[in-house]
Amino acid sequence: MNFVESIRIKRIMPCVADPAKIRVIAGADRELGEILPYLDQRIPNALYSKKSGFLTYKRGVSLITLHAIGEIAMAQIADESDANAILEEIKDKINETFEERDQIDLTTQKKRVTVGPLDLYGYLPKTNCKECGEATCMALAVKVLNQERSLDDCLYLSEPKYKCARDTLVMLLKSAGYDVE
Ligand code: SF4
Numbered sequence: 001m002n003f004v005e006s007i008r009i010k011r012i013m014p015c016v017a018d019p020a021k022i023r024v025i026a027g028a029d030r031e032l033g034e035i036l037p038y039l040d041q042r043i044p045n046a047l048y049s050k051k052s053g054f055l056t057y058k059r060g061v062s063l064i065t066l067h068a069i070g071e072i073a074m075a076q077i078a079d080e081s082d083a084n085a086i087l088e089e090i091k092d093k094i095n096e097t098f099e100e101r102d103q104i105d106l107t108t109q110k111k112r113v114t115v116g117p118l119d120l121y122g123y124l125p126k127t128n129c130k131e132c133g134e135a136t137c138m139a140l141a142v143k144v145l146n147q148e149r150s151l152d153d154c155l156y157l158s159e160p161k162y163k164c165a166r167d168t169l170v171m172l173l174k175s176a177g178y179d180v181e
Contacts, residue, residue: 003035003098004028007072007087015076015164018122023164024083026072028091033068038097041104047175056171059086061122063168066090075168115176117141123165123172125156144173151180 011025036055040048046057053068064086065073072090077083097104120141127137132153134140143149151157151173157166173180 002095004030004032004091004094007091009080009083009087010071012080012083013164018076021076021078022080022083024074024077024080026074026083026087028070028072028094031068031070032066032094035094035098035101036066036068037106038101038104039066039094040110041106041108042093042097044110045175046110047171049174056175058172058175062086063171064090065171073167075164115145115172117145119172120144120169123169124154125162125165127156129156131155147178 007026007028009024009026013023013025015021015023033053036048036053037050039055040046043055043057046055048055054065056063056065058064061076063075067073072087074083074086077086117138118141121138124137124141128135132140132149132155134143134149134153137154140149140154144151144153151166151169156162157169170180
């Protein structure tokens, strides 16, 4: 028996941080909360928050977030066909994990994901405008990782067009264990 029968795209939006990519919201045909802790054990670089009800992980340059309510958000996706292929992969992973859930030890501690300056730089505006007080966006990325500065120091990230980029930066930092909202 499958845990999930279908996952369908609900919305496709542009990803302003990278105009060549899209952001996708999809919906599964049921809630996912029950399977998320098992997926956390099966996806090595995943971050799972039971309290917030989500699991997020990087897949290449893309960032995938599965919400307990059954919604799936994907950022930095090449196109709709790429999105459908990834959703099919997620569905298979969920069903495979569900089938093997009795062999998964939920008490195993996981290692943190490593995030470097280039990972953050990829989602910053990359204009080197210096308004944050740093000479370059890369310099801000390094300082955010050193916890000397925060994402809020780049005012551009609060603009609606950078929402996708900011959400991705927050997920990346959280997956590396940073306390960031
Ligand atoms: S304010 Fe933002 S766009 Fe400007 S240099 Fe700093 S990080 Fe880059």
